[in-house]
Amino acid sequence: HHLDLALASSFLQNRVIMSESLGQDKVQALICMDEAISKTLMVVVFGRPGAGKSTISEEAVRLLNGNGDSINGGIGQYQHIYLDLDVCVPQWMRDNFSKGVYPTLQQRVSFISNACLYVKGEIRTAHQKHANLIAIISFSFVNTDLRTAFRDTFPRAQWILVDTHKNLAEQRIMAREGHF
Secondary structure, eight states: OOHHHHHHHHHHHHHHHHHHHOHHHHHHHHHHHHHHHHHHHEEEEEEEESSHHHHHHHHHHHHHHHSSSOOOETTTEEEEEEEGGGGOOOOHHHHHTTTTOOOHHHHHHHHHHHHHHHHHHHHHHHHHHHHHHEEEEEOOOSHHHHHHHHHHOOTTOOOEOOOOOHHHHHHHHHHOOOOO
């Protein structure tokens, strides 16, 4: 309870400081954006490259959304969105991957920071149209530091490992066209 009280006190103090510097309307908008993130259920589908994460995630969203925009769940209507963090991988990093050159820790920190901002932005945009969201997010998260940073940013996310045998994953990668 002490931690909860300290967090609440800190939040209220920060809100007062923010109100004075930003204005009440901007503070209210920031609070609403944070609510969009905290209200969204997130499922992270991860595994080695070639495991089938994107295929599984895309199909799950297609099936869950059905022919319409939403499905009826036990607690109301949900819109399911799919976010593939591969869109956050810059071209230079893709080029390096194809040469077997992997990013440094500093480059990974920059990448995951941008990826988290991307997820937040997409959720906030989708939340403007749909109050109840479930975001299915796919990425390999092969590095522990990337998983840790994402978990720290989105602690309520549920994680699902797609554990595909290495040989099958390698076959899938070899069959890909246009993927790094």
